[in-house]
Amino acid sequence: MKTKLLSIAVAAGALFATAQADARTLIQNKGSDTLVNVAQAWAEAYREVNPDVAVAVSGGGSGTGIAAMINGTVDVANASRAMKEKELALAKSKGQNPIEHVVGYDALAVFLHQDNPISEMSISQLAEVYGEDGATANWGDLGAEVPGCKDQEMVVVSRQNNSGTYAYFRKAVLGKKRDFKLGTRDMHGSKDVVDLVEKTPCAIGYSGLAYATSHIKMACIKGADDKPCVAPSVATASDRSYPIARPLFMYTDGEPQGEIKKYLDWILSDVGQCIILKKGYAPARDVKCE
Amino acid sequence: MAAPINETRAGTASKTGAGGRDEFDRITAAWLLDKAVQVLVFIGGISAIIFIIGIFVFITREGFGFAVGKLDWGQFLTSPRWRPTSEYNPTYGILAMIAGTASVTGLAMIVAIPFSLGAAIFIAEFATGKTREALKVLVELLAAIPSVVWGFIGLTIMNPLIIDLFDVPVGLTVLNAGIILGLMAAPIMTSIAEDALKAVPDRYREAAEALGATRGQIVFRVVLPAAKNGLLGAVLLGVGRGFGETMAVLMATGHAINIPDSIFDSVRALTATIAAELGETAVGSEHYQALFTIGIFLFVITFIINLAADLIVRGIRKG
Numbered sequence: 001m002k003t004k005l006l007s008i009a010v011a012a013g014a015l016f017a018t019a020q021a022d023a024r025t026l027i028q029n030k031g032s033d034t035l036v037n038v039a040q041a042w043a044e045a046y047r048e049v050n051p052d053v054a055v056a057v058s059g060g061g062s063g064t065g066i067a068a069m070i071n072g073t074v075d076v077a078n079a080s081r082a083m084k085e086k087e088l089a090l091a092k093s094k095g096q097n098p099i100e101h102v103v104g105y106d107a108l109a110v111f112l113h114q115d116n117p118i119s120e121m122s123i124s125q126l127a128e129v130y131g132e133d134g135a136t137a138n139w140g141d142l143g144a145e146v147p148g149c150k151d152q153e154m155v156v157v158s159r160q161n162n163s164g165t166y167a168y169f170r171k172a173v174l175g176k177k178r179d180f181k182l183g184t185r186d187m188h189g190s191k192d193v194v195d196l197v198e199k200t201p202c203a204i205g206y207s208g209l210a211y212a213t214s215h216i217k218m219a220c221i222k223g224a225d226d227k228p229c230v231a232p233s234v235a236t237a238s239d240r241s242y243p244i245a246r247p248l249f250m251y252t253d254g255e256p257q258g259e260i261k262k263y264l265d266w267i268l269s270d271v272g273q274c275i276i277l278k279k280g281y282a283p284a285r286d287v288k289c290e
Numbered sequence: 291m292a293a294p295i296n297e298t299r300a301g302t303a304s305k306t307g308a309g310g311r312d313e314f315d316r317i318t319a320a321w322l323l324d325k326a327v328q329v330l331v332f333i334g335g336i337s338a339i340i341f342i343i344g345i346f347v348f349i350t351r352e353g354f355g356f357a358v359g360k361l362d363w364g365q366f367l368t369s370p371r372w373r374p375t376s377e378y379n380p381t382y383g384i385l386a387m388i389a390g391t392a393s394v395t396g397l398a399m400i401v402a403i404p405f406s407l408g409a410a411i412f413i414a415e416f417a418t419g420k421t422r423e424a425l426k427v428l429v430e431l432l433a434a435i436p437s438v439v440w441g442f443i444g445l446t447i448m449n450p451l452i453i454d455l456f457d458v459p460v461g462l463t464v465l466n467a468g469i470i471l472g473l474m475a476a477p478i479m480t481s482i483a484e485d486a487l488k489a490v491p492d493r494y495r496e497a498a499e500a501l502g503a504t505r506g507q508i509v510f511r512v513v514l515p516a517a518k519n520g521l522l523g524a525v526l527l528g529v530g531r532g533f534g535e536t537m538a539v540l541m542a543t544g545h546a547i548n549i550p551d552s553i554f555d556s557v558r559a560l561t562a563t564i565a566a567e568l569g570e571t572a573v574g575s576e577h578y579q580a581l582f583t584i585g586i587f588l589f590v591i592t593f594i595i596n597l598a599a600d601l602i603v604r605g606i607r608k609g
Contacts, residue, residue: 163570182548184546195445202459
């Protein structure tokens with residue numbers, strides 16, 4: 001909610017700024033709440049690069065951005081998930097031709113309480129914890145005893161069902177044919193997940209790496225049971241060795257042209273990629289930053 | 291709407307100030323002012339009805355097509371499986387949420403009824419002078435605390451407290467939300483219950499006193515039975531408040547799709563589901579329409595509760 005209000009305020013500010021300067025190009029940028037902070041940082045930095053272009057950023061979620069792209073009311077849509085085939089078809093039927101650009105990666109960390117002795121988990125273990133009919137409901141099932149956790153009963157923390165994070169985690173951990181268990185605590189925002197897991201010894205949750213705090217533990221994740229585990233970090237997300245890292249997208253209508261092309265090129269340049277790195281996400285390619 | 295009235299009022303004032311020079315004109319201005327105020331008051335009076343109808347039409351328009359066409363009502367009302375964004379098999383079942391809302395509201399009433407009735411009895415029957423005025427102001431102040439603040443209290447204070455006190459894995463539970471919601475509903479229930487107690491004519495009390503009844507006997511044997519419809523109305527309005535509350539229950543219940551079997555289970559409320567999901571749902575999608583169907587369902591239930599409360603309160607006025 002806060003980010004939404006903030007982004008509206010920023011968008012309003014950007015509009016105001018455009019109104020003042022004559023003949024400035026306005027790029028409308030909307031979508032994912034995961035990307036909104038980065039998108040704002042880009043927009044602000046780009047103002048100095050090219051003062052003739054103003055980028056108006058607003059959040060609202062991946063779904064909101066994609067809906068705006070389908071309806072043709074936005075120049076660049078941000079999304080933390082790829083557009084579904086249905087959505088692409090709908091966009092085509094309305095005369096839009098969304099083109100996907102990967103602007104960075106986000107590692108989804110599996111969070112545990114600080115006192116939890118478990119340090120690594122495999123995707124198949126996670127699937128039993130999160131998936132429908134999953135067998136794991138106790139920390140004992142994973143061979144662990146969590147201090148301060150009553151009955152060793154897991155408190156499984158998830159996200160609301162239309163978040164891009166939720167959709168990506170489901171695809172990466174449960175696959176296409178399995179749903180989440182009912183009865184997970186569905187938090188409304190990544191920060192809430194981290195807050196709850198931080199305070200609850202029995203809890204397990206997932207969220208973007210950028211939301212991690214120093215009071216929480218992140219599990220090392222094994223892509224397959226016989227492989228070594230990979231700790232979530234910007235570096236392992238960037239080289240795709242971390243198994244639950246998702247690409248972050250920007251969508252344009254058709255191949256970008258003119259100022260929009262320049263803006264996207266700048267985002268993918270070293271300067272732009274260092275900004276996303278600084279915000280806690282992995283850049284789309286190797287960059288050297290100060 | 292406001293501008294012409296101000297002008298007219300200013301015109302009237304200046305003319306009166308000038309010593310009523312133009313009698314005829316002044317009367318016209320006063321008449322106009324009168325008419326304008328009349329229209330304004332009329333609009334104010336019917337605005338509530340217009341808004342209610344408008345909201346109902348809006349909710350129905352968004353959800354009705356889906357509710358009568360595609361939706362499987364059997365599944366909707368009897369399945370706990372709420373999976374609107376499933377890739378291969380979306381299901382729309384709200385049974386768990388109905389259970390969640392009902393359990394939280396039920397517990398809230400268990401918390402709120404003793405508090406609010408006690409407070410109402412004290413304010414109406416025992417407190418006098420400054421104590422009474424101070425209490426009334428405080429109760430109204432309590433009603434003005436925003437629900438997000440209550441939710442925050444549930445999340446950050448009650449959650450660790452419940453974990454510590456009852457040694458349970460998580461504190462975002464029916465108990466947490468029920469207490470929060472009970473405290474939220476209590477002020478409104480107190481105000482209405484107090485009105486109901488005051489509506490009992492003084493001659494009842496005087497008659498009882500003349501018969502030698504004590505203060506306690508008067509309150510519990512005479513006033514409370516006489517005011518029982520009004521008190522029931524107060525409770526029902528509290529129930530309505532509980533059903534409709536969103537933010538606090540979203541934060542304090544744990545928001546888990548779960549049919550509770552104890553007060554230490556996390557649950558999810560109908561309202562919280564709409565609040566959490568509507569913002570990021572594509573307009574016009576099945577999920578969107580299903581959320582509006584929940585809206586219709588809530589609207590109907592709240593309407594029935596409020597209507598029942600109103601009829602009951604009206605009952606005492608007549609009798």
